[in-house]
Amino acid sequence: xxxxxxxxxxxxxxxxxxxxxxxxxxxxxxxxxxxxxxxxxxxxxxxxxxxxxxxxxxxxxxxxxxxxxxxxxxxxxxxxxxxxxxxxxxxxxxxxxxxxxxxxxxxxxxxxxxxxxxxxxxxxxxxxxxxxxxxxxxxxxxxxxxxxxxxxxxxxxxxx
Numbered sequence: 001x002x003x004x005x006x007x008x009x010x011x012x013x014x015x016x017x018x019x020x021x022x023x024x025x026x027x028x029x030x031x032x033x034x035x036x037x038x039x040x041x042x043x044x045x046x047x048x049x050x051x052x053x054x055x056x057x058x059x060x061x062x063x064x065x066x067x068x069x070x071x072x073x074x075x076x077x078x079x080x081x082x083x084x085x086x087x088x089x090x091x092x093x094x095x096x097x098x099x100x101x102x103x104x105x106x107x108x109x110x111x112x113x114x115x116x117x118x119x120x121x122x123x124x125x126x127x128x129x130x131x132x133x134x135x136x137x138x139x140x141x142x143x144x145x146x147x148x149x150x151x152x153x154x155x156x157x158x159x160x
Contacts, residue, residue, distance in 0.1 A: 006085065036108070037082065038108065072105075074120055
């Protein structure tokens with residue numbers, strides 16, 4: 001892993017999460033001593049802006065299914081705005097096999113199963129900047145289903 005500090009922030013590159021929330025993530029981590037701080041849209045004050053009904057239903061449906069079958073202990077598994085403790089990230093990422101945005105769900109579920117401390121930072125709304133980036137964030141084949149079609153081993157460069 002190429003990160004030189006103890007924590008890694010992961011967020012979408014399309015600016016759908018405002019960097020102004022990062023200090024709250026850091027404060028929450030320091031207060032809770034958590035291994036993962038994850039934003040959530042599914043509490044009062046959270047939410048999404050700029051999504052059509054189908055995208056909202058897909059996201060909510062994926063989270064309801066995951067809550068029902070996986071019991072991850074967080075309300076928003078499909079959120080990709082997170083602060084990870086680097087050592088925990090190195091441990092968990094080496095086990096992940098999902099491809100695409102389902103990777104976010106797998107990371108939380110694996111961390112939960114291994115006993116890592118996960119806290120939600122709430123609320124954490126996001127906006128979709130369709131006027132800047134007209135294509136959807138997820139590939140067309142990914143947006144059809146919250147479940148992976150063909151899971152493949154996935155390892156980023158630098159992690160063995």
